[in-house]
Amino acid sequence: MSRPYIITIASEKGGVGKTTLATNLAIYLKGLSEDLPVTLFSFDNHFTVDQMFRLSKTVNSQDVSQLFTGNNPAELLVTGQYGVDYIQSSHNLFENQHRVQSADQLGQIIAGSSLRGLIIIDTSPTLDIYTRNALYAADRVIVPIKDAPSLENCRNLTDFLVQQNRSKSVLKLLPCLIDTRIHFDGPFRNSYQLLKAYAINRGYRCFEGFIAKSPKVESLSTNPTGKIYPVMTHGRNTEVHLQFTHLARQVYLDYLEQGPTRLKQVAHDLYHQEEHVLQQYQVRINNLQSTCLCCQTPVPEDGIWPNAYFLENKTGNFSGFIEEDCFFELLLHDFYPELNGKEQQKLLQEILVGAVNRPFLLLQKTQIDTEQAQVDLFRLDQQGEKISGRSILLKKRKRSQRQGEKGLLHLFSQAAKDQPEKFQQLLVRQTDKNPLNLLQHQSYLEWKTIFNRVQIDHTLAGC
Ligand SMILES: Nc1ncnc2c1ncn2[C@@H]1O[C@H](COP(=O)(O)OP(=O)(O)OP(=O)(O)O)[C@@H](O)[C@H]1O
Numbered sequence: 121m122s123r124p125y126i127i128t129i130a131s132e133k134g135g136v137g138k139t140t141l142a143t144n145l146a147i148y149l150k151g152l153s154e155d156l157p158v159t160l161f162s163f164d165n166h167f168t169v170d171q172m173f174r175l176s177k178t179v180n181s182q183d184v185s186q187l188f189t190g191n192n193p194a195e196l197l198v199t200g201q202y203g204v205d206y207i208q209s210s211h212n213l214f215e216n217q218h219r220v221q222s223a224d225q226l227g228q229i230i231a232g233s234s235l236r237g238l239i240i241i242d243t244s245p246t247l248d249i250y251t252r253n254a255l256y257a258a259d260r261v262i263v264p265i266k267d268a269p270s271l272e273n274c275r276n277l278t279d280f281l282v283q284q285n286r287s288k289s290v291l292k293l294l295p296c297l298i299d300t301r302i303h304f305d306g307p308f309r310n311s312y313q314l315l316k317a318y319a320i321n322r323g324y325r326c327f328e329g330f331i332a333k334s335p336k337v338e339s340l341s342t343n344p345t346g347k348i349y350p351v352m353t354h355g356r357n358t359e360v361h362l363q364f365t366h367l368a369r370q371v372y373l374d375y376l377e378q379g380p381t382r383l384k385q386v387a388h389d390l391y392h393q394e395e396h397v398l399q400q401y402q403v404r405i406n407n408l409q410s411t412c413l414c415c416q417t418p419v420p421e422d423g424i425w426p427n428a429y430f431l432e433n434k435t436g437n438f439s440g441f442i443e444e445d446c447f448f449e450l451l452l453h454d455f456y457p458e459l460n461g462k463e464q465q466k467l468l469q470e471i472l473v474g475a476v477n478r479p480f481l482l483l484q485k486t487q488i489d490t491e492q493a494q495v496d497l498f499r500l501d502q503q504g505e506k507i508s509g510r511s512i513l514l515k516k517r518k519r520s521q522r523q524g525e526k527g528l529l530h531l532f533s534q535a536a537k538d539q540p541e542k543f544q545q546l547l548v549r550q551t552d553k554n555p556l557n558l559l560q561h562q563s564y565l566e567w568k569t570i571f572n573r574v575q576i577d578h579t580l581a582g583c
C-alpha cells in the first residue's frame with residue numbers, strides 16, 4: 121500500500137519564509153506531476169494557505185485542529201486552486217494543544233488514512249507539539265535559513281530527530297530571503313555562499329540554489345482582493361520563479377528516489393506496539409488466579425463477575441478477583457468488628473466507596489515481629505493520595521487454628537508468592553461490569569500509575 125510522502129517546512133526562527141515556501145512549493149510540485157495528489161496544511165495561526173488556495177467564499181467547519189480528534193483526515197480535505205488540496209487553518213490550535221499527547225500521533229493518523237501523494241506541512245516558529253508531530257511524520261524536513269541565527273536554530277530540530285532515532289540527513293537546508301545585491305570580499309562572495317558554507321561545515325545537507333529576496337514576491341501577499349498570489353502565476357518574471365522551479369525538481373527527485381518510507385516505518389512501529397500491548401494483556405490474563413482469592417469459587421468463564429474486586433501486588437506477579445461478599449467479610453472481620461447486624465455490608469460499602477465511584481483501596485502489611493503484623497487499609501483518591509485509613513494489629517494464628525483460614529494474613533501470604541516479605545502492598549478496586557476491562561491497556565496504565573504514586577508511609581489517618 122503506497123503511503124504519502126511528507127515534507128515538513130520548519131524553523132524555530134520566525135519570518136524566514138516557511139509559509140511562502142510551503143504554499144508555493146505545493147504549486148510547483150503539482151506542476152511537475154499533475155496526477156500526483158498534493159495536500160497542504162499549516163500548523164501556524166496565519167491563514168495564508170486559505171487565502172492562497174480557497175476557491176469559494178464558503179468556509180467549511182472542519183479545520184486542521186480536527187486532525188487530532190479522530191476525524192478521518194481525508195474528510196478534512198478541501199479542493200483548492202491550482203489543483204492543490206488543503207486543510208483549512210485553525211484559530212484554535214493553541215487552546216487545543218493539550219489534546220495532542222505525543223509527537224507520534226499525526227504520523228499514525230496519516231499512516232492509517234487514505235491520504236496519498238505528497239503532503240506539505242507548514243509549521244509555526246516554535247517546537248510545539250504540532251511542529252514535533254510534523255517533524256516526526258516527515259520523510260523530508262526543509263529548513264529555510266536566512267542568516268546565521270536561523271542556522272544555529274537548526275540544532276533543536278536535529279536534536280529532536282536524533283531523539284527519535286532518525287538521521288540528521290532528513291533535514292535539508294535552503295537559504296531563503298537572500299539579498300543578492302550584497303557582496304562580500306573574500307572566498308564567499310554573497311550571503312548564499314556564506315550560509316551554505318556554514319551549513320555544510322556543521323554537517324547539514326543543503327539544496328542546490330536558494331530563494332532570493334524579491335520585492336515582487338513580497339507584494340504578492342498584499343493586494344485589494346485579500347488573496348495571496350503564488351509566484352508561479354503572478355511572479356513568473358522574477359528570478360524566484362526559476363529558483364522555485366529548480367527547488368521543486370530537487371524535492372520531486374528526492375521523493376522519486378527515496379519513496380515514502382517514513383509512514384511505512386510509523387505503521388510498522390505501531391503494529392509492533394499494538395502487538396506488544398496485546399501480549400502484555402495476555403500475560404496479565406494468564407497471571408490471574410483462576411478462583412476467588414478467598415472462597416475458591418471459579419472465576420466465571422465469560423469473565424462477567426458483577427461487583428467483584430480486583431487485587432494485585434506491587435510487582436504485578438500476583439493478581440486475581442475476590443467476590444464482593446468475600447471481600448466485605450474479610451474486612452468486616454478484622455477491620456470493622458463494630459459493624460454488626462443486617463446493615464453492616466451496606467455501611468461498609470458506604471465507608472469504602474464514600475463519594476467516589478469505584479475508589480482505589482490499598483491494603484498494606486508491615487511485619488512487626490515473627491508473631492504479629494500491622495495491616496492498614498487506605499482509601500485513595502484518583503491521584504493515589506490517601507484520603508482515609510484504618511489500621512489493625514493481627515497476630516499469627518496457631519497451626520491448629522489455621523484450618524480453612526481465609527483472613528487477611530492468608531491473603532498477604534498468597535500474594536507474597538512464597539517469599540515472606542516484611543512490607544507488602546496490595547491495590548484493590550471494584551471492577552465494572554466486565555472485570556477484565558481493568559486489565560485493558562489504558563485502564564491498566566491508570567492502575568499502575570496510581571500504584572506507583574502510593575507513598576510508603578506508616579502514619580495513619582483516622583477513619
Ligand atoms: N522570497 C521572498 N522575497 C521577498 N519577501 C519574501 C520572500 N519570501 C517571503 N517573503 C516575505 O517575508 C515575510 C515572512 O515570510 P513567511 O511568512 O513565509 O515566513 P515564515 O517563516 O512563515 O514566518 P512565521 O515564522 O511568522 O510563520 C512575509 O511578509 C513574506 O511575504
Ligand SMILES: [Mg+2]
Nearest residue numbers: 138139164243
Ligand atoms: Mg509562517
